[in-house]
Amino acid sequence: MRVLLTTWGSRGDVEPLAALALGLQELGAQVRVCAPPDEEFALLLERVGVPLVPLGPTVRSVVAGPKPPTAQDAFRLAPELVAARFDTLTAAAAEGCDALLATGLMPAGARDVAEKLGIPYVLACFHTLGLPSRHFRPGARPGTPSPADETDHRVLWEQDAQRVNALYGEALNSRRAAIGLPPVDNVRDHVLTARPWLAADPVLCPAQGMTDLDVVQTGAWILPDDRPLPEDLEAFLAAGEPPVYVGFGSMAAHAPEGIARVAVEAGRAHGRRVLLARGWAGLAPVDDADDCFVVGEVNQQALFPRVAAVVHHGGAGTTTTAARAGTPQVVVPRIADQPYWAARVAGLGIGAAHHDPVPTAGSLSAALATALTPGTLARARAVAGTIRTDGAAVAAQLLFDLAGRDRPSA
The missing domain is CATH 3.40.50.2000 (Glycogen Phosphorylase B;)
Known part of the structure; x- marks a missing residue:
């Protein structure tokens, strides 16, 4: 069984995938991880014996400048990442892949590669901030801001979806058309799916009442670390x-x-x-x-x-x-x-x-x-004493079962 994991983001987006990759390997799966080509991320994945397949620019090149990235930077980066996901994930899955899990910065393009390949796709997140909710306002995102006097959460989340479309929609739908897939009209909800996985501890980040989606909460994906201190x-x-x-x-x-x-x-x-x-x-x-x-x-x-x-x-x-x-x-x-x-x-x-x-x-x-x-x-x-430590193992078993569901028995 082969499982493809992908992310683009900081160390906090990469290390959990290393933990998940370790859990999958312990179940007998082969794992590939497509992630930003920062050196420290490659070293992190080496700890679990998984090579890093480079995807997109390094995160350090985007965020480590003297000033925070601007909205203009975001509008340049978004289509670049869409193209990188179509190209890199398709190539990474070329030798056979049974499931694809994506996380990190709005992974537009990952579900579409899985759709073309006919394999299961899972969106995982590490908090509930970007999940639509009738109870909370959406977080900030580059693009046209909502009116200051708008208080209807339903309207605010619709406007959030419009901002995601402005960032990713044109690039995503042009690449979908190139591989014979129809366009999507709501990129955010397409990426999230109706049943995302929440890789966060239930005590620290309870899912109940936080979103309108049917969230699968696994617990945080924690990579064991036995390295001695210097x-x-x-x-x-x-x-x-x-x-x-x-x-x-x-x-x-x-x-x-x-x-x-x-x-x-x-x-x-x-x-x-x-x-x-x-x-x-x-x-x-x-x-x-x-x-x-x-x-x-x-x-x-x-x-x-x-x-x-x-x-x-x-x-x-x-x-x-x-x-x-x-x-x-x-x-x-x-x-x-x-x-x-x-x-x-x-x-x-x-x-x-x-x-x-x-x-x-x-x-x-x-x-x-x-x-x-x-x-x-x-x-x-x-x-x-209440923090769960089995989140990566729980998620690995769920993904292993999902990937194997339609496989013929040996």
């Missing part, structure tokens, strides 16, 4: 009380300006050392004091239980890893689903949400004051 990091951890971890992952252009200095000052205000994750934002020490340490790529599953708090951007993966560790969090959201995760962390009582996207030393210190209380720590440890 010796110099171990030495730093052993040299004092647990530090405050600060990291913004691949949020280079979106990381708050001056966040390294702000974080160090906020940590010092509480008598805490600070552990900076370099990430794509290139966080670096602000002085020569020995109470700050910078780390590169590291096993967060091993690290987070040994820090006093995790300050981060609010990605689904980081939020879940910190929650599993039972470590209090401070979420400084900037874009997309990050405000949701910030609100959820605060609502569960496992940390604090810093709603201003540009923290000061004072405001971040205040958020840390909440995170570092004994009550927050107790609540974080209690919630940690």
